[in-house]
Amino acid sequence: MAGRIPEALADACADVSEAGPGDAVAGVAPRFVARPAGVTEAAAVLTAASTLGMTAVPRGSGTRLAWGVPPTGCDLVVDTSRMNKVLEHAAGDLVVRVQAGVGLDQLADVLAKAGQRLALDPPAAAPFPGPANGASTAHPPHGAGTIGGLLATGAAGPLRLRYGTPRDLSIGITVVRADGTVASSGGKVVKNVAGYDLGKLFAGSYGTLGLIVEAAFRLHPRPAATSFVTLDAADRESAAAVTALVASSPLAPSAVELDRPARREPFRVGVLLEGDTEGVAERTARMTELLGSGSTQPDPPAWWGGGAAAAADGTLIKVAFWAADLARVLGAVDAAAVSAGIDPAVGGSAAAGVLYAAVAEGAPASAVARFVTDLRAEVGAGGGSMPGAPPHRGSAVVLHAPAEVRAAVDLWGPVPGLGLMRAIKDQFDPQHIMAPGRFAGGI
Amino acid sequence: MTAQATPGTAGAARAVQGAGEVAGAAIDALVPRMTEICGRGGVLTDPAELATYECDGLTSHRCSPGLVVLPTTAEQVAAIVAVCARAKIPFVARGSGTGLSGGALPRADGVLIVTSKMRRVIAIDQESRRAIVEPGVTNLAVSKAAEPFGLFYAPDPSSQVVCSIGGNVAENSGGAHCLKNGFTVHHVTGLEVVTPDGELVWLGDGTGAAPGYDLVGAFIGSEGTLGIATKIIVKLTRIPEAVTTLLAAFRTMGAGGAAVSAIIGSGILPAAIEMMDALAIEAAEAAVACRYPEGAGAVLIVELDGPADDVRRETEAVRAICEKEGAYEIRAAHDAAERTAIWTGRKSAFAAVGRISPAYIVQDGVVPRTALPEVLDRIAELSAASGVRVANVFHAGDGNLHPLVLFDDAVPGAEEAAEEVSGAILDLCIAHGGSITGEHGVGADKSKYMPKMFGPGDLDTMQLLRCAFDPAGLCNPGKIFPTPRLCGEVPGVRREPHPLVAAGKVDQF
Numbered sequence: 001m002a003g004r005i006p007e008a009l010a011d012a013c014a015d016v017s018e019a020g021p022g023d024a025v026a027g028v029a030p031r032f033v034a035r036p037a038g039v040t041e042a043a044a045v046l047t048a049a050s051t052l053g054m055t056a057v058p059r060g061s062g063t064r065l066a067w068g069v070p071p072t073g074c075d076l077v078v079d080t081s082r083m084n085k086v087l088e089h090a091a092g093d094l095v096v097r098v099q100a101g102v103g104l105d106q107l108a109d110v111l112a113k114a115g116q117r118l119a120l121d122p123p124a125a126a127p128f129p130g131p132a133n134g135a136s137t138a139h140p141p142h143g144a145g146t147i148g149g150l151l152a153t154g155a156a157g158p159l160r161l162r163y164g165t166p167r168d169l170s171i172g173i174t175v176v177r178a179d180g181t182v183a184s185s186g187g188k189v190v191k192n193v194a195g196y197d198l199g200k201l202f203a204g205s206y207g208t209l210g211l212i213v214e215a216a217f218r219l220h221p222r223p224a225a226t227s228f229v230t231l232d233a234a235d236r237e238s239a240a241a242v243t244a245l246v247a248s249s250p251l252a253p254s255a256v257e258l259d260r261p262a263r264r265e266p267f268r269v270g271v272l273l274e275g276d277t278e279g280v281a282e283r284t285a286r287m288t289e290l291l292g293s294g295s296t297q298p299d300p301p302a303w304w305g306g307g308a309a310a311a312a313d314g315t316l317i318k319v320a321f322w323a324a325d326l327a328r329v330l331g332a333v334d335a336a337a338v339s340a341g342i343d344p345a346v347g348g349s350a351a352a353g354v355l356y357a358a359v360a361e362g363a364p365a366s367a368v369a370r371f372v373t374d375l376r377a378e379v380g381a382g383g384g385s386m387p388g389a390p391p392h393r394g395s396a397v398v399l400h401a402p403a404e405v406r407a408a409v410d411l412w413g414p415v416p417g418l419g420l421m422r423a424i425k426d427q428f429d430p431q432h433i434m435a436p437g438r439f440a441g442g443i
Numbered sequence: 444m445t446a447q448a449t450p451g452t453a454g455a456a457r458a459v460q461g462a463g464e465v466a467g468a469a470i471d472a473l474v475p476r477m478t479e480i481c482g483r484g485g486v487l488t489d490p491a492e493l494a495t496y497e498c499d500g501l502t503s504h505r506c507s508p509g510l511v512v513l514p515t516t517a518e519q520v521a522a523i524v525a526v527c528a529r530a531k532i533p534f535v536a537r538g539s540g541t542g543l544s545g546g547a548l549p550r551a552d553g554v555l556i557v558t559s560k561m562r563r564v565i566a567i568d569q570e571s572r573r574a575i576v577e578p579g580v581t582n583l584a585v586s587k588a589a590e591p592f593g594l595f596y597a598p599d600p601s602s603q604v605v606c607s608i609g610g611n612v613a614e615n616s617g618g619a620h621c622l623k624n625g626f627t628v629h630h631v632t633g634l635e636v637v638t639p640d641g642e643l644v645w646l647g648d649g650t651g652a653a654p655g656y657d658l659v660g661a662f663i664g665s666e667g668t669l670g671i672a673t674k675i676i677v678k679l680t681r682i683p684e685a686v687t688t689l690l691a692a693f694r695t696m697g698a699g700g701a702a703v704s705a706i707i708g709s710g711i712l713p714a715a716i717e718m719m720d721a722l723a724i725e726a727a728e729a730a731v732a733c734r735y736p737e738g739a740g741a742v743l744i745v746e747l748d749g750p751a752d753d754v755r756r757e758t759e760a761v762r763a764i765c766e767k768e769g770a771y772e773i774r775a776a777h778d779a780a781e782r783t784a785i786w787t788g789r790k791s792a793f794a795a796v797g798r799i800s801p802a803y804i805v806q807d808g809v810v811p812r813t814a815l816p817e818v819l820d821r822i823a824e825l826s827a828a829s830g831v832r833v834a835n836v837f838h839a840g841d842g843n844l845h846p847l848v849l850f851d852d853a854v855p856g857a858e859e860a861a862e863e864v865s866g867a868i869l870d871l872c873i874a875h876g877g878s879i880t881g882e883h884g885v886g887a888d889k890s891k892y893m894p895k896m897f898g899p900g901d902l903d904t905m906q907l908l909r910c911a912f913d914p915a916g917l918c919n920p921g922k923i924f925p926t927p928r929l930c931g932e933v934p935g936v937r938r939e940p941h942p943l944v945a946a947g948k949v950d951q952f
Contacts (some may be wrong), residue, residue: 031445044509052780092813115710154657165652167660168629175904183904184897189809191626191841192878193615193664195923196883196898197903200660209656221710248593250684252749276710279753286750316863320652324570340943353571388565388575388674390633390645397654415655416645420638423911424656427930428904440655 005032006052012044013037015082023077025057026070026178026438027403030077037082039174039213041180046211047063047180049076050433055351056178058207058437060101060146063124064153066400072437078211080148080387086110087214088188095188097216100148103414107147113218119220120166122150123305148212154204157305158255158272161247161352162371163220167203172216173201175209178429188216192267197284201424207435209428209441223274225253227284230301230332231294232266239267239350240327242291246271247323247351248288251283259303260357265333270301271348306347313361315368315401317344319375323353327381329394332378333357340371365404372398376413392416411438466532466552470509473526473554474552475893477512478720480522485560486510496555499540499547500602504887508535508549514558517673520656523642524671527554533917536671538579538607543805544886545948546666546922556671558609565674566589572679573632573649576797578609578672582616585677594679597624600882601790611779612672615664617882619789620713620746622840624680626882628663633676636662638671639913649676662909666884667919669912683748686714691743691770692736696720696835700816701742702768703839707812708746709764712759714788716840720819722799722848723792723834730795736772743770744789745841746782792836793847800832802858805896806871807883821871822846831864843881844872870895885923893925898918903928 005016015035023030023131026333036042043097049056055073059335060063060080080101088097091114097105104122111117124143151173158164163169172186175198183200202212233239239258246256246269255272271291273283321329333346333355342363348355357375359368375396382393415421418441425432425443477486487493488510497505507534514520527534534555541549549555550822561577562903568574569592576585585596599618600606606616611864612634617626624630629687633647662669693699699718706713706933719727719742727733736743747757760775776782788795796803810818819835820843824835834847846868850861869879869892879885879892895900900925909929911917921926 052776090811090813092708093811094707095811153765164625164629167627167657177904181900181904183901185901185905187876187878189811189842189895190879191621191809191838191843191879191881192877193617193626193882194880194889196908197615197660197664198908199907200657200663201908203657205656205662212806221712223893224710224904247572248570248681250681250750252753273752274754279750279754280923281921282752283750320569320650320653321653322571322573322647324568352652354652386566386568386575388637390648390676392648392652395648395652395654416648416653419656420646420658420911421656422642424908427907427911 006048008048008052009045009076012048013041019077020197025059025064025074026068028070028074029059032075032077033077035079035082039176042078042083042211042213043176043182045078046176046178050171050179050431053431053433054406055433055436058148058211059154060149063105063143063145064149064155067153068252068438069406070437072434076182080146088362089114090188091116095190095216096219096220097172097188097214097234099149100146102147102213104144104147104150106152115222116219117222118217119159119163120150120167120169121159121305122155123157127131127256147215149305151203151212151215152205158257158349161256162254165203165271166201167200169217170199170200170203170215171218173199173202173212174214176211176213178210178431178434186216190218205278206438208425208439210434225275225277225280226298227280228297228304229271229273229287229291229294231269231291233269234266236267236330237327239269240330242269243326243350245290246287249287251287251290251426253351255349256351257304257347259306261345263337263343266300268303270304288440303347311322314363315359315400315405316399317357317359317372317375317396318399319355319357319379319394319396322382323351325394329355330382331377332375336371336374336378339374340367342371344371345441348378361402365402365408368401368405369408372409380414390416415440448542462637466509469530469532470552470554473510473530473898475530477510477523480519481512482528483516485513485515486712487513496537496540496549496557497544501543501886501888502532503546503550504545504905506549506551508555509553511555511557513557513560517637518669520556520673521637521641521643523554523556524639527738528640528915528917531915533920534671535919536609536613536667538546538610539581539605541602541606541900542610542884543807544880544884544888546884546886546919547610548887548918558607558671562674567592569594572681574673574677574679576608578607578612578675580608582608582611583604589679589684593682595682597630597680598627598675599891607674608675612663612675613667614882614884616697618839618880619717622712622716623712627758628660630678631663631675632678634659634662634672635674636670636672639918643673647676651678666886668909668922670918676824677873685751685754686746686748686782687754688776688785689745689758689761689765690735690774690785691745692739693741693743693768693770694738695740696819697816698769699743700819700839702743703815704813705764705768706761707840709760711747711760713745713840714748715746715760716742716838717789718742718835718837719789719792720807720835721835722832723796724793725814726799726834727788727792729798731787733784733791735788744785789836796825796834796847796849800851802850802852804848804861806844806846806848806865806868807880808844808869808877808896809873809881809930810842810844810875810877814875814877815839815842818844818871820877821863822868824849825864825867829860829864831861833864841856841881842877844868844926887922890923890925893923919941
């Protein structure tokens with residue numbers, strides 16, 4: 001599989017090795033792994049790769065490397081683990097600038113010293129076997145992933161209700177294009193409308209437009225106190241009603257999560273309140289009163305934010321919808337699951353209109369495919385006709401799945417604006433060498 | 444640069460009209476088809492009528508459009524753009540025309556597509572906290588429509604009474620309260636757009652989590668160069684339980700600036716922190732008699748919103764910080780009337796400067812908040828050295844300066860001196876790691892500064908996006924980028940028929 005390292009590649013980067021079995025990307029074995037130490041080396045690597053006509057897949061710590069369609073080509077893995085410096089933390093400005101390989105845990109430690117945080121909490125996941133565990137890795141793998149991987153996958157957790165997703169907190173980005181051109185947009189000030197915002201375009205682009213090498217983010221103060229109010233809801237309707245009640249309350253919840261491990265079990269509803277100590281205590285009391293029941297704890301319940309972490313070896317589906325559609329979407333999940341003969345766990349940021357369905361490993365691929373297809377049709381329909389609304393008002397995307405399931409169903413489903421996305425890909429990467437085939441519509 | 448009430452700088456724009464007879468004839472040839480699409484009342488050809496559209500809020504750049512069309516539906520916009528695309532005639536979209544960077548500056552050889560007749564709030568979904576609106580709806584009208592549901596639309600540019608949502612999308616508008624709530628890009632989850640080849644396409648699906656590239660995020664803030672938004676799905680926010688506005692007067696700008704840093708450093712995130720210097724206060728007093736405390740070298744306006752108890756405590760904390768930093772008078776407003784009294788001076792500041800100066804230039808540079816004291820000192824030095832007066836009104840919380848550079852356009856050379864100071868202020872912003880524009884956009888006005896902030900690789904890469912949307916370069920050409928990129932033929936570009944052709948037919952309106 002591997003071969004002698006091409007001279008141009010070896011010249012471009014001090015750390016290039018032949019790939020091992022642990023370097024496979026969603027089952028596709030690369031020939032080489034390059035670990036550039038910074039922007040200059042990263043640009044040289046991609047210049048060399050494009051000259052050699054090699055396909056390249058970016059990799060952080062591998063946390064979400066199995067997300068997306070397996071690449072149609074993967075000659076080279078560009079590993080960001082040596083680009084792991086926090087370049088600038090301007091605490092007074094609540095801004096941080098980092099290299100792409102910086103781990104979220106590593107960054108959190110740095111920011112915590114100043115009483116700050118990057119208000120994104122994607123679920124930590126066990127790294128997929130191997131990729132970043134090689135002996136030459138300069139930094140250990142990070143359970144929650146790297147900044148580059150976070151941006152590339154657009155991953156977010158419960159805090160998305162209040163703070164959004166990586167694209168919302170990103171204020172500047174530096175990327176290397178497929179041909180080695182280095183480009184930046186934005187900067188290190190929060191308010192800035194000069195030029196196009198490439199950060200938005202690269203957030204959630206799965207490595208298909210280029211390699212993210214640096215990024216700047218807006219930060220927030222770490223709350224002095226947190227409180228989790230949890231209660232059980234017997235059925236879908238009451239879970240949806242509680243979610244709507246909390247979301248419409250004036251109590252400024254930072255997150256509202258649902259979780260149900262199996263169909264026969266009740267829904268667990270959790271509300272996160274953050275702020276100063278007194279304020280959180282007051283709002284916790286008011287929230288409990290509003291809900292009429294519920295228990296309170298300062299730390300997250302064990303199930304909190306677990307939706308996207310579930311089923312590392314199974315199938316994980318992200319369902320997005322308009323919040324008012326929650327009860328109907330939960331009904332659609334159950335109907336599709338019953339009809340397919342499976343029992344996925346369901347959970348996620350219900351008030352923000354994002355849920356995850358996790359099907360355990362071992363479910364027949366045809367059943368999972370049927371579940372996804374049925375669910376997609378129902379979710380996309382939205383809650384019936386609404387004047388002026390888009391044709392699809394929701395989506396069901398398979399984030400990762402075993403090979404048999406991937407073969408049986410389109411992971412992405414319908415994507416609005418796909419023609420424009422293809423045109424963008426063709427502009428940024430005309431040779432289609434960056435993570436080819438991983439994205440929607442074969443991009 | 445905004446030089447209001449100064450016709451002097453129109454010369455450069457006039458040159459565009461040299462496009463000549465050929466362009467004029469090509470545009471005249473479009474009139475019958477445009478009349479078929481928009482009706483007789485929807486097409487303006489009379490030079491006197493065209494002249495009323497010759498500039499947006501940046502009055503120093505003027506150019507009468509070749510033709511003005513006023514469509515009423517998305518399908519009409521698509522048909523208009525398709526006609527332009529076939530004829531290779533450039534087109535520019537315009538909402539309410541309040542932009543401050545000449546983003547909607549028309550072309551003499553082009554068509555100006557005005558969305559002001561598309562002003563329906565089509566749907567409000569209370570539980571999803573979403574509204575679907577047309578581009579000509581004013582910013583404030585969205586909040587008004589949402590109010591009965593206990594919701595509002597958070598971005599609030601100062602021109603919110605008149606500015607349109609379509610224009611807000613083009614400019615990624617902010618406003619005083621974006622410190623806490625974010626910008627337009629944080630509050631739009633779906634866009635129906637007409638692409639520069641006349642196709643009607645949805646970007647995003649209203650969820651805010653649509654699969655694929657974030658085309659909504661890429662489109663917002665693209666200043667009308669990637670297409671024309673015809674429907675906008677906005678996120679609505681719950682009206683906060685309590686709002687308190689504090690006005691604190693300081694003897695010096697330095698003391699006011701120290702208070703800003705201390706507030707942010709305490710972990711409080713106010714909805715807005717605004718600051719005005721003595722000259723800006725003087726202007727506001729002259730214009731609207733806002734009765735700010737006498738003798739103030741700086742006033743700070745801090746607005747706190749959220750759950751009632753939190754607001755009460757944060758108000759006390761901010762009050763204590765201001766006192767500690769030397770505030771000699773603090774007023775608190777708890778109801779709408781009191782709040783309005785405090786905000787009147789700030790909101791009228793731009794226009795008010797007209798009372799103390801015949802003309803002025805507004806800048807929109809941004810610096811890291813911690814660099815504010817130094818940059819303000821340097822601006823004062825620039826002002827002293829040049830003799831050009833500069834009034835400072837700014838969004839202190841996010842470092843967005845709005846220096847008002849004053850001059851008398853009757854004095855020869857005064858405008859040039861003011862422009863020099865204005866440019867030097869932008870250089871200061873760039874040197875301090877900031878930006879040339881925080882919310883007004885680059886438009887026709889600041890494209891010459893773009894190479895100071897971005898390198899050739901950056902600008903080239905941004906324009907790849909432009910090429911993907913508008914390879915022919917017909918959609919609001921000449922804005923943002925000092926040098927247009929030739930897109931060339933990219934092999935393998937596939938464009939699919941969009942899925943909305945059918946949906947357009949079922950549109951109930």
